[in-house]
Amino acid sequence: MTDEEIISRSTAEALLGAYGADPKRWPAEWREALDRAIAYHAGLKELMEQQAALDRDLNAYSVTPSITVDDVMARVGSAQAPKAVSSSGWLEGFLDWLLPSDQLVLWRGATAALVPLFIGLWLGSTDVAVQEQWWGAEQVLFSADYGFDAYELDIDSLDIEGEGND
Amino acid sequence: MSDEAQLVAAVSTGDSRAFEVLVTRHLPAIEAYALRFMGDRSGAQDVTQEVMLKLWQRAGDYDATKARVTTWLHRLAHNTAIDHLRRTAKYTDDSSLAEPEAAPQNSDESEAVKAALAHLPMNQRNALVLTYYQDLSNKEAAEIMGLGVRALESLLVRARTTLRKQLEADQ
Numbered sequence: 001m002t003d004e005e006i007i008s009r010s011t012a013e014a015l016l017g018a019y020g021a022d023p024k025r026w027p028a029e030w031r032e033a034l035d036r037a038i039a040y041h042a043g044l045k046e047l048m049e050q051q052a053a054l055d056r057d058l059n060a061y062s063v064t065p066s067i068t069v070d071d072v073m074a075r076v077g078s079a080q081a082p083k084a085v086s087s088s089g090w091l092e093g094f095l096d097w098l099l100p101s102d103q104l105v106l107w108r109g110a111t112a113a114l115v116p117l118f119i120g121l122w123l124g125s126t127d128v129a130v131q132e133q134w135w136g137a138e139q140v141l142f143s144a145d146y147g148f149d150a151y152e153l154d155i156d157s158l159d160i161e162g163e164g165n166d
Numbered sequence: 167m168s169d170e171a172q173l174v175a176a177v178s179t180g181d182s183r184a185f186e187v188l189v190t191r192h193l194p195a196i197e198a199y200a201l202r203f204m205g206d207r208s209g210a211q212d213v214t215q216e217v218m219l220k221l222w223q224r225a226g227d228y229d230a231t232k233a234r235v236t237t238w239l240h241r242l243a244h245n246t247a248i249d250h251l252r253r254t255a256k257y258t259d260d261s262s263l264a265e266p267e268a269a270p271q272n273s274d275e276s277e278a279v280k281a282a283l284a285h286l287p288m289n290q291r292n293a294l295v296l297t298y299y300q301d302l303s304n305k306e307a308a309e310i311m312g313l314g315v316r317a318l319e320s321l322l323v324r325a326r327t328t329l330r331k332q333l334e335a336d337q
Contacts, residue, residue, distance in 0.1 A: 025297075
């Protein structure tokens, strides 16, 4: 938008209706345009006054916080410590989930080794269809005619030592 | 990395001193947000305590490249408040709060605003509270609510129009 453009009255009304009459609450990208629109469009000043009255009402609604920092610190003190930020990725995160206690550090390596074993056992026990496909492929492989006859030796034509020298 | 982001990083390593600094800075705003959004002091206290507990336990989830700390905490508060209202069967997008809690220390004018806010649909009230009272930008409020900025502005226009009519009728 250039400095010379004036936003439409309806756009200005929508922005004032959303953000009220205080320019500090207007989105920064609209402030100058709204200022120009208010000066340009008749009737927007009246809308500004209505929105200013609503802003005054909203400002009158104060709340008194009741929770103290000590309350929070007391509750957090009895809670579980924060989870350490993991730098070693998903496996570390998975192990944290599986064995969260620091007392079980010695078991973590063994658990890590067992994970692929269990995954392999699970795959081996469930993926029967894949095995059949492999067996089928092997059958095709061994029964195929690759023309090996062409490479069979013609024994009669060989000059075997001790024969044919007579 | 900002000072606040560094504090959150320290909290993620179990630094209770950094946690206390963050709580001191953000506790009043988070409780005020929960109170105005939920209209129920007891529920707001529960939600605020839960948010602070999440700050302690989930500080490692914070990504300083994506949001300011205050925006992240408001998002935690928003989600926690919605969960709380769902558990107590008070939540639908269009629902208003049935019984705004009395607050004897407030003025009549303040009570009128509180009652009018309580009768707004929940998403309109949330949009207004986040942008007007919590000093969040329209983009931050929209992100917290999972909306686009235009949708947020539409909610704000409807909320302020309804409030203005309600308050004029009360006078």
